[in-house]
Amino acid sequence: MGDNGTAGDIVSENDSIADTNQLDTNGTQNEGSDEVEVSLDLEALEIELNHSRVSSMAVLSVLTKTECLGLRNNTIKTIEGINQLLGLRELELYDNQITRIENLDALVHLESVLEIPIIYRLVLDLSFNRIRKIENLENLVNLKKLFLINNKISKIENLSQLANLELLELGSNRIRVIENLENLVNLKSLFVGKNKITKLDNLNPLKNLELLSIQSNRIIKIEGLDQNHNLDQFYISNNGITVIEGLDNNKKLQTLDLAVNKLKRLENIEHLTQLEELWCNDNGIDDWKDLDVLQKLSALRTVYFERNPVASHQMYRKKIMLICPQITQIDATMCRT
Structure with missing residues (x-):
């Protein structure tokens, strides 16, 4: 990654x-x-x-x-x-x-x-x-x-x-x-x-945009993507994001990279039913209840949660597989079938 x-x-x-x-x-x-x-x-x-x-x-x-x-x-x-x-x-x-x-x-x-x-x-x-x-x-x-x-x-x-x-x-x-x-x-x-870059701005005219990579900048808020309905890959790792938001109209997303930010909760993604890869490693997610949202993402195959508080649980991998049985990869390791 x-x-x-x-x-x-x-x-x-x-x-x-x-x-x-x-x-x-x-x-x-x-x-x-x-x-x-x-x-x-x-x-x-x-x-x-x-x-x-x-x-x-x-x-x-x-x-x-x-x-x-x-x-x-x-x-x-x-x-x-x-x-x-x-x-x-x-x-x-x-x-x-x-x-x-x-x-x-x-x-x-x-x-x-x-x-x-x-x-x-x-x-x-x-x-x-x-x-x-x-x-x-x-x-x-x-x-x-x-x-x-x-x-x-x-x-x-x-x-x-x-x-x-x-x-x-x-x-x-x-x-x-x-x-x-x-x-x-x-x-x-x-x-x-x-x-x-400090702000997601002036992207509305790009109606055909499918991939946006804005990693390693100074973004603190996800916004300005309301008109980018065709976006299917969004990479915003290594920024200062504290809340997952602003993705209501991006229902075609297949890859969402939120690694190395300042997230405390996993939220506002239940509508992303086409999501296949979710990268949230190196954040501060500490409540297992937040991960229940993964049950609603039937297309999800790969997740990264390493170096979050939830990943310190001794049954970390097992619990994720119970929540989301179709998962094929957790962090960098493939799941056993």
Whole structure:
């Protein structure tokens, strides 16, 4: 169970796209230079130059047939050299030294160059860089997934043109307010964990939101989710929540993560009849009567209550199985059938 609220902790969203055309990365090091010279397969649809000591993207302009370009963990400081890559649909610049989002206008052609009716993932990953501002993305109108994990971003802004965006990952930044998302009507997953957010706010326009991760922030109250009827995964661990509330209209919830908060009672969840996983470990729940509500959650299969006062009972696991016989996992241990 993750504690920093990033996509990689919860789901493997940023896995690579398989393709039979791979890059020949057998290279030689230039004399007197730390950068490795790599041979480029101009026919390859997917190219990965991860950990290759690439410092400049300028030499990549010849890759006009490339659809997926991976440049993870290099020393790139400037986004450049991709204006000719009109077929590019996935660009990964994870873990470089980029300070500014720029020179991405060519990606506006992402969808128009496709000749077959297949739904592609249109992905931009600029995680683990030194970016301070979200900017220069207004032309990437076909973008589906945007990863900006672990940068120095303090404000959510300049995303209004990305109406097709389905996943936005802003974990591990310096954001204090959830804002300027009203145009992202197709957004399904929002990750804002490990920031400095104090309030669940401005989420009502996100009618299609299915996953919200706001772990490791400064939230003290569950609120502002009245219009998010399609929410099925809610991760709000490592905050300051004292009362379970504000989930009356979120009846589709299947996963609810309330771990490491300040809860004393298990309450106001009896209406969550589709709930399959409930994580409440590391709280202060001390009354076994509160756990009787689990009887009403017929879909429930996994619960976490370790490091609560109730978990100190010598018959802890047995009592939970008696309350909720369909349970298959208690904490990190599977139940015996």
